[in-house]
Amino acid sequence: MPLAVELQGVAFGYRPGQRVLEGVDLRLGEGEFVAVAGPNGGGKTTLMRIVLGLERPGEGTALLFGEPAHRFSARRALGYLAQRAVVGGDAPATVREVVSAGRLATGRLVGRLRQEDRRQVSDAIERVGLDLVADAPLKTLSGGMQQRAFIAKALAGRPSLLVLDEPTTGVDAESQESLAQLLADLHGELGVTIVYVSHEFGAVEHHVQRLVLVRRTIVFDGSPHDLPGVWHDPGHVHARE
Amino acid sequence: MLESEFMRLALAAGAVVGVLAPSVGFFLVQRRQSLVGDGIGHVAFAGVAAGILLDVSPVLTALVAAVLGGVAIELLRSRGGAAGDQALALVFYTGIALGVVLVAQAGALDVNLFQYLFGSILTITREDLALIAALGALGVGTIAILYRAFAAVIIDEEGARVAGVPIGSLNVALAALAAVTVALSMRVVGILLVAALMVLPVSAAGRVAWSMRSTLVLSTAIGLASALTGLTVSYYADLPPGGTIVLVAAAVYLGALVVASLGRR
Ligand SMILES: Nc1ncnc2c1ncn2[C@@H]1O[C@H](COP(=O)(O)OP(=O)(O)OP(=O)(O)O)[C@@H](O)[C@H]1O
Ligand SMILES: [Mg+2]
Numbered sequence: 086m087p088l089a090v091e092l093q094g095v096a097f098g099y100r101p102g103q104r105v106l107e108g109v110d111l112r113l114g115e116g117e118f119v120a121v122a123g124p125n126g127g128g129k130t131t132l133m134r135i136v137l138g139l140e141r142p143g144e145g146t147a148l149l150f151g152e153p154a155h156r157f158s159a160r161r162a163l164g165y166l167a168q169r170a171v172v173g174g175d176a177p178a179t180v181r182e183v184v185s186a187g188r189l190a191t192g193r194l195v196g197r198l199r200q201e202d203r204r205q206v207s208d209a210i211e212r213v214g215l216d217l218v219a220d221a222p223l224k225t226l227s228g229g230m231q232q233r234a235f236i237a238k239a240l241a242g243r244p245s246l247l248v249l250d251e252p253t254t255g256v257d258a259e260s261q262e263s264l265a266q267l268l269a270d271l272h273g274e275l276g277v278t279i280v281y282v283s284h285e286f287g288a289v290e291h292h293v294q295r296l297v298l299v300r301r302t303i304v305f306d307g308s309p310h311d312l313p314g315v316w317h318d319p320g321h322v323h324a325r326e
Numbered sequence: 327m328l329e330s331e332f333m334r335l336a337l338a339a340g341a342v343v344g345v346l347a348p349s350v351g352f353f354l355v356q357r358r359q360s361l362v363g364d365g366i367g368h369v370a371f372a373g374v375a376a377g378i379l380l381d382v383s384p385v386l387t388a389l390v391a392a393v394l395g396g397v398a399i400e401l402l403r404s405r406g407g408a409a410g411d412q413a414l415a416l417v418f419y420t421g422i423a424l425g426v427v428l429v430a431q432a433g434a435l436d437v438n439l440f441q442y443l444f445g446s447i448l449t450i451t452r453e454d455l456a457l458i459a460a461l462g463a464l465g466v467g468t469i470a471i472l473y474r475a476f477a478a479v480i481i482d483e484e485g486a487r488v489a490g491v492p493i494g495s496l497n498v499a500l501a502a503l504a505a506v507t508v509a510l511s512m513r514v515v516g517i518l519l520v521a522a523l524m525v526l527p528v529s530a531a532g533r534v535a536w537s538m539r540s541t542l543v544l545s546t547a548i549g550l551a552s553a554l555t556g557l558t559v560s561y562y563a564d565l566p567p568g569g570t571i572v573l574v575a576a577a578v579y580l581g582a583l584v585v586a587s588l589g590r591r
Binding site for chain 1: 352355356357474475477478480481482483484485486487488489490491532535536537538539541542
């Protein structure tokens with residue numbers, strides 16, 4: 086199986102001497118659906134930023150589809166929902182405008198949206214169940230609905246690697262389950278590689294083949310079924326150390 | 327009013343400036359860089375002074391200085407490790423200091439200089455208008471082409487970065503656009519007030535608009551209406567055009583605030 090992500094001996098700190106991550110080895114095959122979990126401050130977000138080439142590892146190597154992550158050339162194939170994403174600027178951007186911004190990844194950088202782009206945007210909006218508020222300014226929606234708009238934005242570019250960092254913050258249990266189902270469908274239909282970061286992975290647990298627990302390094306990597314019972318509450322990752 | 331040639335030229339130039347300034351300002355405001363226009367204006371002042379001293383067209387020297395200043399602000403901000411407002415302050419003060427020194431050298435602390443600082447409808451020539459129209463069309467065209475890329479960076483900078491949007495180049499392009507706008511608008515609203523025309527219509531539009539695109543379109547409409555109304559008032563009441571235009575824009579902003587608060591009830 087070709088690798089989407091390959092990290093070898095990765096260590097990282099934001100400041101000299103700081104060790105946010107160390108000794109991280111991680112290989113994600115193309116088409117995998119992986120959940121990444123761990124306690125607050127465990128380094129999940131940092132790990133994703135290294136995977137996407139937004140940060141360079143202090144030690145070790147990070148490859149994306151075989152290329153150094155920070156110099157990865159086919160960036161349009163990447164979809165990313167940052168943790169706690171909020172829409173920037175003062176202008177009242179609508180759901181459709183926000184989701185269209187995700188289309189930049191596949192379409193041309195310049196000029197107007199094409200028919201096909203508009204169709205993909207509407208499709209993504211429908212998939213996350215925001216069609217009724219598609220033309221409402223994002224800031225007039227609830228936190229959970231805003232989050233779903235950002236998920237649609239990440240989907241709209243039809244990425245081959247989709248990284249979602251805590252996408253269900255503020256999303257109710259029902260929507261969490263429907264998001265999990267949506268991701269499972271995308272994964273099944275289109276073979277998208279999905280990395281789903283969460284510290285409460287309850288909803289996706291049933292859909293992923295693989296669970297990675299991060300606490301400064303990778304402390305568990307395997308099928309969710311093999312996870313020791315006590316670790317189902319990620320808070321225990323702390324307690325067990 | 328329309329029978330006088332200078333007024334026709336002023337209105338035409340005012341229309342270009344009224345549309346261009348808010349459409350560039352829109353992106354600056356969204357990126358929380360509202361004062362960049364001001365900073366560039368101060369550098370343009372040094373450019374005007376250099377033009378007077380060297381006896382070449384002050385509009386051209388101001389254009390060159392403004393582009394250099396705009397790009398310098400952006401590079402200091404993104405590469406130099408200086409916080410955004412400090413980079414701005416540095417360029418701001420250097421510009422005005424250099425301007426004062428050059429103006430004193432040229433012995434040009436007179437009415438002529440005032441026209442550049444606050445605008446003057448009497449000074450626009452046919453050649454000026456041709457330059458203003460050409461650069462204005464270039465600016466509006468660039469914005470139309472880059473709109474989606476700029477919008478993507480505003481909406482979600484991190485997501486855009488991951489997707490490979492060349493954010494650094496877009497920022498430099500925006501700085502250059504702002505500089506061109508300042509240089510163009512100098513004759514109509516003046517260096518010291520051009521930034522107001524980049525910001526006020528956008529703030530006003532943001533109160534009543536319903537989407538990002540409608541904010542941009544409404545901003546340009548307000549900018550255009552303010553410029554034409556302001557010029558007309560300044561013609562009949564014999565007021566300085568720059569100040570009058572900006573006062574009209576400020577009144578529209580207050581009006582938008584009222585409309586927005588009524589709408590919320
Ligand atoms: N920009 C930053 N500068 C300095 N330190 C940082 C920065 N971002 C994160 N850290 C530190 O790195 C460590 C890991 O943070 P990270 O955000 O990767 O954890 P996380 O697992 O995503 O946590 P959470 O569950 O709260 O999202 C923390 O100790 C945090 O304080
Ligand atoms: Mg995190």
